[in-house]
Amino acid sequence: MSDPIAPDATLPMLQVKSLGKLYSRRPKDMRKRMSKVARNAFFNIGKPEIRELYSGEFWAVKNVSFDLQRGEAIGVIGLNGSGKTSLLRILAGQILPDAGEVIIRGSSAAMIDLQAGFQQNAPGRENIFLRAAALGFRRKETELRVDEIIAFSELGDAIDAPLASYSSGMRMRLAFAIMATVAPDVLLIDEVLAVGDFRFRQKCLAKMREMRARSAFVFVSHSMNDVSTFCDRVIVLHKGRVYFEGPPAEAIEVYESLDQGIPTKDVPQQLAKAMGPVFENPDALAGVAHFWCDEKGNEVEEVKFSDPLRLRLKFRSLIDVRALSIGIPVWSINRHYVTGLSTQVTSDTFDIEAGDDVDIMLEVAPGFLNPGVVKSMLTVLDGPEFLYRQPNPDLVIRSAKHPTWGSITVPHRFIRRDKGPAQSKGAPVVIPLNP
Amino acid sequence: MKKDRSEKQAQAGDQVRIYVPDSRYSANPIEAIRELFKEVWSFRSHIAAMFGAEFRSSYRGTVFGVFWNFALPLVPLSVYILLVNLRVFPVYDGLNPAIYISFNVTIWSLLTGLITLPIMVVKSRNNESTRTAQPISVAVLASFARLFFDTFVRFALLCILIVLFAQWPKTNLLMLLPILLSGMVLCFSLGLMLAIFNVIIPDVERVVTIMLQYGVFVSGVIFPLGGLGPLKVLEPFNPFNVYIQALRDEVFFGHIANHAAVWSWAGVALLLFLMSMRFFYVMERRIRGIT
Known part of the structure; x- marks a missing residue:
């Protein structure tokens, strides 16, 4: 095994890349998969790959990616069963x-x-030593901190009572006091603060703010107030996937729309409003199908950041279309109108006659749209006349090898004017400026 | 190779940890042993704390307190000693029956404990392990502290019996320790492997329990296998019998009768140790949460 890698202070404290966790609803399926894993491990015949899921299996966490810098706090919110705790358990090792x-x-x-x-x-008191030992502290090191831990926990004489007699709030006080005293670089906090009373919760949040100078936080909570006051940005998890990532206020809005039972396949109401009306003219176009696809034209739900985006449009034209125009406005999940893809930009023209079975593929160069869920609309016009306007299926763009900011990455490069272009260690960040 | 969660927590501030699926697959047995050792070493304070806490909790609230920690390990021995006093057992190998049985039961309990404890601990801690970053290996080792304490208490009683019956040993320590270690390694390795299999196929624990309950009668613990007529042929093939007999011979007579059997099993122990360490290392985190 290699030696531990020395950390680089400029790099994120925590990097999560396309994380996935498979669970099974039936123990039988999990045992079946584990039997294969055990067989491979026992006979040392290589890593088992997940080629297909058994009927009871599902991805509890899928394609989750984010970075966390020192001093940053990221909130993770979502409905029950959305994968928050599984995500946290993976991060905690x-x-x-x-x-x-x-x-x-x-x-x-x-x-x-x-x-x-x-x-x-x-x-x-004994549990302080146990917990601290689990965090890597020796007894003597813990002894130096015991009084501080007891004082912070405000447990007083109860510290010498068996833990079994503690309420949930008392346990939380003790656990938090130990962790706060240990002061790690990355803190992963689940819903546990909720069991504390209001005053102690504020004390915990104040302590966490105090620790922010040197630590990074992943904070899972159902308290939107805590999330909005403490976190810099928030991830909304839904069915194990990142449904939204952005500022707390917007994330809470998205979460609340989920909580109010808006169908998960639908976009949040405000996004739907931003995307505008839908329309179909069955007398003009029939059998319309449109979906994101791979190079062979097969439907896909996600693509890599470094792969081109392709959208396939199929329909039977029932009329002669003299001036076909196709437009695909694109939004990010947080309602930002990101860009538009249009035949008016590419100047592509198509002659379509009544009875034609049309099959068109749009291809977008890779590396423009940043990782996340892409919301888009397909608009087909004949001159100024709308023939069709319906949302495309969601497309998930998986995480990039390099950090990304905002919704898009525009082609760019840095040039050292005294010596020439900068030397890149890896692949170029994005597309060349003059394709 | 990518690092897994085996790095020392205490040094984690200086390290980068990477969690990827099945990163441990590429480890060879030596790497697995080294990583497991590092893992256990980094949690040594925790093991000590766990043992202390378990030791105290086992008698907390009782009237006789710590007395129970010394008395309970002696119960199995006391039953046999009682039977010896009732003259149920004859003299074997020229040893006083009480010493013969106490010695054998002490070794048997130690060896079988090394098999059954990993199975029990991995099973009972498996669900909890998904809620802590603490490796299961740490819990397994912490459970051994209790086993070794119990063995020590039984050994103390044995010493008293030896003095009482003036059955002075002619121990060859140079040979005794490697044989004992080899037996322990064999059983520990079996225990680790079976512990993993037991999580996947829960019948394993039951089968092991039944086999050990019968096994005590065909392992030369209460009487030599030679006393079972045709089953004498099993003598070199039953590792418990081989180790118990060899250790008894080494302690009381200073030599062993069947070198070939002992060293063959020592070879098997080494092989199993290498296999089981890698297997446990690879599987330990994969089996977490299977109930």
């Missing part, structure tokens, strides 16, 4: 991912489960 990668630069500690790592029959 408690379970292995089935896809993707997590890179943590520095120490980390997780507050996910208040029962875990504690001895129920032992007093709180």
